[in-house]
Amino acid sequence: MRVMHGRPAHGVGAVVGKRVLGTLGAVALTAGLLSACGGDEEPPADSAATSSASPGESTPSPEPSADEQEPEASPSDPSSEPSGDGADEGDGEDSGDGTAKPGEDEGDGKPQDEGKPDGKGDDKGDDKDPKKEPEKPNYIEYGEVSNRVGKLQQRLKDLGYFVTSVDKAYGGETQQAVFALQKAGGLYRDGVVGDATQNAADDGVVPKAHTSSGKVLEIDIDRQLVLAVEDGKVVKVINASSGNGETYEAKGATYTAYTPRGSFAVFREVNGMHSSTLELGDMWRPKFFTGGIAVHGSASVPAFPASHGCVRVSNSAMDWIWDTWGAPSGTPVVVY
Template structure:
């Protein structure tokens, strides 16, 4: 009996150990299966659990798990983030697979360069917007892409020295028709044209600047010419007040010439003091020099002078301003003096009337 009792007791212990071992293995297996089940996604991805998630769960093997389905929260790609906004990128157009409960990950409603800009013309791709919105591309602040007419030089409303144009030719022709000295009509505003314009401005009582503005052009259009003071014969008239020389035939002015007479100042010549004065009165040409003549008082050269009293002559000069500037002689342009000599005549004995 003892032996059998001893044996049964030992067998029971062995059997008990085996049963306990088996149960333990089953329990361990079940525990392991339960632990693995926590890492697997639920069968229904859209279903939500009513029980709260554990406060401390093991980190997921996927670094973006639990956040990848929330819009706008993925890490910026190598192509940039905000630079692609507004061109139809996936970051704003595709809804997330699972709605987020956190307002911080919802699309922003603040104005930006992305959402809402695609529907506005000229924006979104950054090309047309620069041309039509801020005006930087067209260089004139208008931003309308129109031709920049302001950049093109406009024809001025006036004619001045140096211009070459058809309207200069028209002006020259008009001045020549009125009797102002012009030997050619070439459309180029040079020195001879300037002398004629000076004469026109003097005849019209205008400002003497040689610029053909509205008033000067009106004087030309209206045919402004000075009137002769003599009525018979061939007379060289000198108008001191208006600084003009007139070639007159039987009371008719045939040529109007710009002139510059004595300026009224005193000057020194060969130890003597003189006054730059042009006397008024009736005279006649008594001496003429058909050459470049040097003044006996060493006051300069005179081109083809015609003396009418003492050492006072009408002569050509390269400098004939619109105001009195001589020592007493009456300056005209060299071309004007050539016309007096070669075309009109004015030989010795020709009356000279200065007023």
């Protein structure tokens, strides 16, 4: 017995007569997702940036390491990995579709016939075994621990993606690096390493810098990436999440979750947890570059825009910016 996998179909009967009255009902399901980090104080009146930007943002309570994060969402099956800007992250397993397996009882007390012809009875001349369902591709996903994960981690680290540990375990930090690779390659951002993502790693896909001299923190809004650049060379590629474009209310005022583009510089930094004066939450070790907009650490950095205007990176990536790379006050920040 063969059972086809897929969504159940619903039929609509047709009645033909002299007069037919039919009524069809439609149900629309909607789902919304609003994910954002928090805000900071009002931008100063003499701020260099002019925009409808949110005065900042916050984050959930910090995690010292991005590897401690749970995936944001279950990845889709990337048998084809189209480019996109709004994908979630994570992974999951099929919860089952009720298909009876060969040899299982189908409810009539008799074992299921596996369809093997025996030359007698009523097999109706079918002398071929039923087609077997193809095996699912062996993709690398969140939670896997293997040598091939270690090989992937090393490759990403060699290319400059933010990976601190080659431990053969696909955790939050590795997922962030895969997100960044998929963004740089214009691939579907689900954190699942299929053929297209693996090819991007093998081919050495890395974003190019927009600046040519000095030490610059570049923020690519279109691809949702933060780049640490030195004299035109990208030394680190970090997954990021900026303003989601939604409007929100804070202390009786309405703001737009917008990250302004332009040339700025770090003018204020807080070496620790900073609470938003708009009561939107906290942000880890922020470096403000215009008004209340900062690059800061967060325990939640999805593969799509999700903040109130600030630029989120993982807590461990923010620690690297502070403790290893530097980016002190005065460091240029170019947002494009």
